[in-house]
Amino acid sequence: MSLPLLGKVAIITGASRGIGAGVAERLAADGATVVVNYNGSKSAADQLVERINAGGKGKAVAAKADMSSLDESVRLVEDTARQFGRLDVLVLNAAIVIDGTLDVITPEQFDSQFSLNVKVPLFMVQAAARHMKAGGRVVFFSTSQTKASLVRPVYLLYIATKGAIEQAMRVLAKDLGARGITVNTVAPSATDTDMLRNALGRSPNANLATEMANLHPQKRVARVDEIAPIVAFLASEEAGWVNGQVIHVSGGYIV
Secondary structure: OOOOOOOOEEEEOOOOOHHHHHHHHHHHHOOOEEEEEEOOOHHHHHHHHHHHHHOOOOEEEEEEOOOOOHHHHHHHHHHHHHHHOOOOEEEEOOOOOOOEOOOOOOHHHHHHHHHHHHHHHHHHHHHHHOOOOOOOEEEEEOOHHHOOOOOOOOEHHHHHHHHHHHHHHHHHHHHHHOOOOEEEEEEEOOEOOHHHHHHHHHOOOOOHHHHHHHOOOOOOOEOHHHHHHHHHHHHOHHHOOOOOOEEEEOOOOOO
């Protein structure tokens, strides 16, 4: 059985549930040792680690770190490199979405979203780059909303943060690419996760779920297991010539 990530060490931020958990499971299934980052969801992270370790392929450990804290996020990188003696893959999945149109957004909301969605990931890459060798992989997460025409005004700040990430990635791909480290971004459309279902449950628009599904040619949203394999590919040696790309995983929503 091929294990393309055997011997590799990967950090996945925000990995206790949703897309992050799916990515952790997939990278471990490919042989990696994965650091499952969590903040408030210890039980979910522990269950995920137990499930991965029972699978008999890759391994997993849980690591608590608040991704809104620059100190804690950088410490996660340093602790991982110290514990395992290497760091090969950094998947920056953690993010926050605070809805707000132009008339109601606040400076505090701007600062919190840009800190967690842009500042912290950027400085985690800075820390990780000190430990990565040629063949290292950095994978950011963005959103199909950066390219969509049907963009909702309440996502003003969130989409601005993801636009910033995509532009930072372009520069980092040139910078770290000179050392053989690739930097790419995965941009899913709406994906069936607890977070999405909870958000739709709070929405005043009862038809929003149907409308969201209908924007896709298959009239549904993505599954986590349709996103995670793209990250696994980008983490592999086979993706060594893929660098500086935003890969939209949207089922044809973005074309």
